[in-house]
Amino acid sequence: MKVIVAIDQTESADQVLETVCAAYWTPDTQFKVLTVIQPLQWESVPCIEWNKEAAKFFEERRKFAEETVRRAKKQIQNACPHCKVKVEVRCGDPKEEITEAAVEWMADRMILGAHGNSPNRFFRGSVARSVSQYCACSVQLVRLKPVPVKEQVSSHKHGVAVTSH
Numbered sequence: 001m002k003v004i005v006a007i008d009q010t011e012s013a014d015q016v017l018e019t020v021c022a023a024y025w026t027p028d029t030q031f032k033v034l035t036v037i038q039p040l041q042w043e044s045v046p047c048i049e050w051n052k053e054a055a056k057f058f059e060e061r062r063k064f065a066e067e068t069v070r071r072a073k074k075q076i077q078n079a080c081p082h083c084k085v086k087v088e089v090r091c092g093d094p095k096e097e098i099t100e101a102a103v104e105w106m107a108d109r110m111i112l113g114a115h116g117n118s119p120n121r122f123f124r125g126s127v128a129r130s131v132s133q134y135c136a137c138s139v140q141l142v143r144l145k146p147v148p149v150k151e152q153v154s155s156h157k158h159g160v161a162v163t164s165h
Helices: 013-022 049-081 094-105 127-134
Strands: 004-005 030-037 083-091 109-114 138-143 152-157 160-164
Touching: 004 013, 004 127, 013 049, 013 109, 013 138, 030 049, 030 094, 083 094, 094 109, 094 127, 109 127, 127 138, 127 160
Parallel strands: 004 030, 004 109, 030 083, 109 138
Antiparallel strands: 152 160
């Protein structure tokens, strides 16, 4: 079985990986951990200096994405040592790239997180909705729980500690 595990580069990815690692997988299972870097609109502004900065910023985002999928690969390999795990980082619209990856790799299953923040779950912008609607393989959505914001002391103003929640 070929399974694509589509994750973003946030702490929410841990919930998807926990679901994958907790399941039983046959020894012939192959995983592909996939993340997509969505280009920012300002990365193609016709200004040489701006484009240099945008290129540096994109390179930092790419490195972070590659580190994210490498960590995910290790986590799946530790939980499922009998399975093969590959990684892939793509650039583009996540809805399109995830669906295309499933077709190109001939995946049997897609696993990805669904935030469920929208009061209307059929909101046009939802990656999970789009992938589940257009993906040719079965799609397993992991309902993501909100990641708690860590309380930290951010600054001191007039001798009073200000915390962020």
